[in-house]
Amino acid sequence: MAPVDTDTQSTQHAGIDPHSALAEAAAKIAAASKDIVRIATAGSVDDGKSTLIGRLLYDSKAVFEDQYAAIEKASRGDHVDLSLLTDGLRAEREQGITIDVAYRYFTTPRRTFVLADTPGHVQYTRNMVTGASTADLAIVLVDARKGMLEQSRRHAFLASLLRVPHLVVAVNKMDLVDWSQDVFEAIRDEFTAFATKLELPDLTVVPVSALKGDNVVTRSENTPWYGGASLLHHLETVHVAGDRNLVDARFPVQYVIRPQSDAHHDYRGYAGTVAGGVLRPGDEVQVLPSGLTTTIAAIDGPSGPVDAAFPPMAVTLRLADDLDVSRGDLVCRPQNAPQVTQDLDAMVSWMSEEPLRPRQRLVVKHTTRSVRAVVKEVLYRLDVNTLHREDGTAELGLNDIGRVRLRTTQPLFVDDYHRNRVTGRFILVDEATNATVGAGMLSPA
Incomplete structure (x- = not known):
């Protein structure tokens, strides 16, 4: 190098200029070592997230014969329910929904992937934050019959807030709208217009049928009007080396x-x-x-x-x-050090049923450093549906996101989250139970 x-x-x-010599060298080394790409899926309930991941696993030959035989036996109806590859909890299978974050791994000749299947329900927003916090790319599914829903906007906003560099909108169940180009383009245009309000540097929209496999691994003949790549081809070729x-x-x-x-x-x-x-x-x-x-x-x-x-x-x-x-x-570096501070001003995603309140004492875990902290002030709560600030908020409840000020007992070495996603984030831990109760992102007001 x-x-x-x-x-x-x-x-x-x-990052740096993706065309510079350093970025090119990093990309070559990453390719030689089969760079790991972390992906989070999100979307509303019943949009087909688990089925899409199951299709990716099955069509990329990442499913063992005994696994396929087991889900084939457990499937109902006239088709194999590939969502059972990720919905492993008994409650998930009984209700037909995703509750916890399920991680699955598969490899292609080009890359190794870590897939996080995150829940679609509003009450599991914290699980989506967990899955997307380390993602290189997020896939938001939209049911072609329903179009953009509140949860679609919510998850796109969360992907933006968490600085996920690449967003793919998979317009699923296109087979149920007769592969209508007009339906696809209407959803694409609506999502693109909403994305202009967010910080999403890379947005791609793909028409798919997760159940039948159209445009998931290979291009489908049912969408001759679509000129883009299949979903897997995009995942294999999207440039992630320059994001670091x-x-x-x-x-x-x-x-x-x-x-x-x-x-x-x-x-x-x-x-x-x-x-x-x-x-x-x-x-x-x-x-x-x-x-x-x-x-x-x-x-x-x-x-x-x-x-x-x-x-x-x-x-x-x-x-x-x-x-x-x-x-x-x-x-x-001596001439390029992070900020050394005991005062944290951050966007916090609260994950506990007990509200976050001023004067509350918590443990902040930042990179490899753990320090005690006290909540100085809750500045506002963010309405993730309208993107409006709700000032005068006294506390943050479960799944709320808001700006919080904390004071730590010892200094931390931090960067803004938009500059470095590792040194710009932290988690909050309850001292009594050792449970993770919140996640924070350091960003300008």
Whole structure:
């Protein structure tokens, strides 16, 4: 990889020019290692999310014969219910809906995919937030017979709020509207108009039939008027390497490695996952919160030393100097450090039945660092259907999203969420139960 001065490029907030030498090199390495693409599906109830994922798994040969035989036996009617591949809970099968987030994995010759099937019901909005928080791409399904519903808008907004870089609208059940081009284009135009109010950098609309497989893996003869690619082809070719921030070096330390064997008694490494930027041996770095500087002596990967590390590689850094570095510390560039603060102003998605109220005490888990915090103020609640702010709100209830101010007992090393989705997010944990009760995104007001 050609050397690049990442500090001089720090004015580019998210990622780098996708046509630059660094982005091209990162894309080649990602392709060679079969880059993992994380996908979240969303939509209203009965739009066919689980069936679509089942179709993707089945048509891409990711279903074992015994699995297919089991769902074939459990299916009702004259067709195999592929949604049973993802709806694993008994309550889900009884009600015919998705309740929890189901993760499924499959591989094609081009990529490896992690699919999160998220629920469509309003009361499970928190599950959709969970599934989309780490997604590279979101698929929102729309029933061709019903058109855009409130939940369609809700999930598109949540994908925008969570900064999912790519959004695909799958207009499903086209076979039930006789493959009408007018119906498809009306939904496409309505969704495109709504998307202009949101921050959605990449929007693609595809007509599909998840039940019959049209335009899911291969192009369908039933839509000669559609000139785009099939859904799977789009998933395989969408450019995700340029979405990662290769400018701002961020390395949260997760674990200190000190082997006890005589052969490695001098080894001291700091393990973690690169959250941003590119790190190389010889680079000058700073360790927070101490502020001490040193250089990277070597970088070790799972298979041995590597010449460069970038997101989302899991590596071990060896530093030239013997510094006091522990879990929760962060390695960055001296001239390009994150904000060090104890005051958090964030959009919070509340996930607990007990409301979020001022003066409430919680634990903030940010990257590999956990600190106690107190809620200073609830500024407003956001109506995700109208996108209007409801000022004067005293609390946030279950599935509410609003702006909250918190004060932590120790400093955190943060970036704006739009600049770095890893260092710009955190979760809130109840001290008494250790349950995750909220998720926050640091963003300008």
